[in-house]
Amino acid sequence: MKLHEYQAKGVFADAGLPVPDSTLASTPDEVVAAADDIGYPVAIKAQVQVGGRGKAGGIELVDDAEEARAAAERIIGMDLKGLHVDRVLVEEAVDFVNELYVGVTMDRNEGKPVAMVSTQGGVNIEEVAAETPEAIAREHVDPAFGLQPYQARRAVYDAGVDREVAGDVASVLTTLYDLWAEKDATEIEVNPVMITSDGEVVCADAVMNIDDDALFRHPDLADMEDEAAEDDLEAKANEYGFDYVRLSGNVGIIGNGAGLVMTTLDLVDYYGGAPANFLDIGGGAKAERVANALDMVFADENVDSVVFNIFGGITRGDEVAKGINEALESFDEIPKKVVVRLAGTNAAEGMEILNTDLVTVESTLEDAVQRAVEYSEEEQ
Structure with a gap:
């Protein structure tokens, strides 16, 4: 479960992390009232779970009520990378002189959690990791003992953080790790941690993703x-x-x-396409479930083509074919081109059942993915 920024900041504040004063708002009037209460300047931030909100026009700094109302009218209701914005966070603006990245996640190659610090905050940390990995200081943590103070300090110093704020940044990192472990998080980060001219450390953003299977232990988060x-x-x-x-x-x-879905995603990328989603219908899927899956993918306005990759074990190819037919035959006009690859249990029966007037059938996964990518490019 991915928390929204405002939700994650509530968790952070309860843990004692320094977050800006903020209020959630869903109308321009509420935005102006919140901004007047907080005091200008304020940041108005779209509450959608995508990166690059600022570049996409989803974050604006305003200096007075007139600007606040105009920004609210622009952001609320906008389509931001395919997501509808219906709420914004009105937040105290931070006058910063430096931006850092601080976060904790699981390093699956090492089989341990890893605490990270970088002085290249405020930008896409994945790009930093890919292009200049040496800019990120890492400390692997033994979960039996937790993040030790010396490890937090070492990560901060190795990253090159100014010594005047190093202690406070190390404290932020330690608290993030404690939250990561206590709340069964899969990822927790602040990007950026802002440093003010007075040497204050402020958590200006908040990302917190929770393991769905652990929500029963956290009723407050489940709510x-x-x-x-x-x-x-x-x-x-x-x-x-x-x-x-x-x-x-x-x-x-x-x-x-x-x-199987992850393999399909990788192949879409390999053949020059861009995956729109990960959707696993599970084993033993019946016709109705297959039809529901198509209904979901068709509802995504970003989707230009669909690749259906089924390998029958428990799932039967003839049931999948029935579901595809039922879903597509309900449309007067098929909204997206669909490519199907069936293999495994009852695949031959399924191929006979499929209405090939409605779908394109390919015998191999590679061919199916390439055809779907071609279809998607035709729609551009």
Whole structure:
């Protein structure tokens, strides 16, 4: 479960982390009232779970009520990277002189959590990791003992953080790790941690993702789940019981089994396409479930083509074919081009059942992915 920024900042504040004064608002009037109460200047920040909000026009700094209202009218209701903005966080602006990155996640290669610090905050940390990995100081943590004070200090010093604020930044890192462990988080980060001219350390952003399987241990976080759902598609995925992640591309992907779906995503990328989603319908999927999956992917306006990758074990190819037919035959006009690859249990029967007037059938996964990528490019 991904928390919204305002939700994560509430958790951070309860843990004693320094966060700016802020108020959630959903109308221009509420934005102006909140800004007047906080005091100008303020930042108005779209509450959607995507990176690069500022570059996309989802964050604005304003100096008075007139600017606040105008910014609210622009941001509330906007489409931000395919997501509808219905709420903004009105937040005290921070006059900073430096930006840092601080975070904790699981390093699966090492089998340990890793605490990270970088002086290149305020930018996409994935780009930093790919282009200048040496700019990120890392400390692997033994979960039996937790992040030790000397480790936090070493990460901060290795990153090159100014000694005047090093102690406070190390404290932020330690608190983040404690939250990561206590709340069963999969990822927790602040990007950026802002340093003011007075040497104050401020957590100006907040990312916190929670392991869904651990929510039963955290009823306070579980209560946030409905509001944390990013959009109608995520809500629909929860309703259908799908494992679903929305991505930024335009090739819709449906498969049965997480490994099969991940392989399909990798192939879409390999052949020059961009995945629009991860959607695992699970084993033993019946026709209705397959139809629901297609309904979900068709509902994503970013999707230009769909690749259906099914390898039958428990899942039967003929049931999948029935579901695809039922879903597509309900449309007067098929909204997206669909490519199907069936293999495994009852695949031959499924191929006979499929209405090839409605779908393109390919015998191999590679061919199916390439065809779906071609279709997506035709729609550009």
